[in-house]
Amino acid sequence: MNEIIEYFSTIPSAHRAMILAGGIAFFWLIESAVPFFKFGYNKWQHAGINLFFTITTIIVNFCLALVLVNTAQWTVDNHFGLLNWLPEMNGWIFALVGLLLLDFIGAYLAHWVEHKVKFLWRFHLIHHTDTWIDTTSGNRHHPGESVIRFAFTTLGVLIVGSPMWMVFLYQTLSVVATQFTHANIALPKSLDRIMSYVLVSPDMHKVHHHYVLPYTDSNYGNIFSVWDRLFGTFKVLDRENVVYGVDTHMKPEEHNNLKNLLLIPFQKKRSPKTDV
Numbered sequence: 001m002n003e004i005i006e007y008f009s010t011i012p013s014a015h016r017a018m019i020l021a022g023g024i025a026f027f028w029l030i031e032s033a034v035p036f037f038k039f040g041y042n043k044w045q046h047a048g049i050n051l052f053f054t055i056t057t058i059i060v061n062f063c064l065a066l067v068l069v070n071t072a073q074w075t076v077d078n079h080f081g082l083l084n085w086l087p088e089m090n091g092w093i094f095a096l097v098g099l100l101l102l103d104f105i106g107a108y109l110a111h112w113v114e115h116k117v118k119f120l121w122r123f124h125l126i127h128h129t130d131t132w133i134d135t136t137s138g139n140r141h142h143p144g145e146s147v148i149r150f151a152f153t154t155l156g157v158l159i160v161g162s163p164m165w166m167v168f169l170y171q172t173l174s175v176v177a178t179q180f181t182h183a184n185i186a187l188p189k190s191l192d193r194i195m196s197y198v199l200v201s202p203d204m205h206k207v208h209h210h211y212v213l214p215y216t217d218s219n220y221g222n223i224f225s226v227w228d229r230l231f232g233t234f235k236v237l238d239r240e241n242v243v244y245g246v247d248t249h250m251k252p253e254e255h256n257n258l259k260n261l262l263l264i265p266f267q268k269k270r271s272p273k274t275d276v
């Protein structure tokens with residue numbers, strides 16, 4: 001555990017970049033060899049749009065990084081936050097509890113609020129407009145959403161009282177988990193189902209990308225599936241029946257156009273259909 005803490009306390013930016021790029025390359029190769037859906041799309045053009053949004057997400061997080069680092073340091077210095085108020089525990093348990101709590105506030109709750117607050121949905125919608133979900137879709141976030149998510153991450157760090165090594169560890173796991181759950185691959189169904197008792201599995205997250213309600217408003221989890229199961233937002237839909245996208249924006253000229261995607265939050269609101 002000490003080695004892990006030491007590594008993530010000072011993880012070089014180059015290593016973080018390598019994990020991100022390496023993960024995309026790894027899942028890209030697998031999904032190219034054994035794709036689950038045979039999309040008739042231009043994979044490179046699609047990746048270009050999604051990588052643009054990945055880069056803007058990195059830039060937003062880079063510009064605001066000092067806020068996060070200072071918040072984490074402040075909680076440690078002032079003995080503030082849930083982790084600091086709990087009784088002393090074994091290092092591994094401490095890390096697991098911390099990761100679970102960060103996952104709850106910084107990811108599950110943030111995601112749930114983005115679906116429930118109409119103004120925030122305008123930005124999160126861009127993630128859902130993708131009709132060809134593959135590993136590059138994982139970080140397809142409008143820059144406005146990246147700011148919203150950053151605010152929730154900072155709030156999570158403050159409430160949880162997590163040291164910076166834990167935040168870096170969480171973010172590293174989150175990047176790989178996201179690439180995995182979006183990759184255009186299919187695990188054996190039984191394996192996917194067993195996995196979904198603990199972690200968000202590819203099938204579980206893809207139900208969230210089904211184009212109509214109520215499925216869009218389910219399976220908000222990021223790394224751990226426990227929060228969806230606990231709060232009753234867990235839904236199952238057979239992988240063959242999942243149709244990616246969001247019913248208000250199914251036209252390729254809208255969801256496959258970078259300029260339009262950037263402008264969607266500022267366009268007239270459209271009402272979704274409720275369907276099964």
Ligand SMILES: [Zn+2]
Nearest residue numbers: 111115124208
């Ligand atoms: Zn969502």
Ligand SMILES: [Zn+2]
Nearest residue numbers: 127182205209
């Ligand atoms: Zn997604």
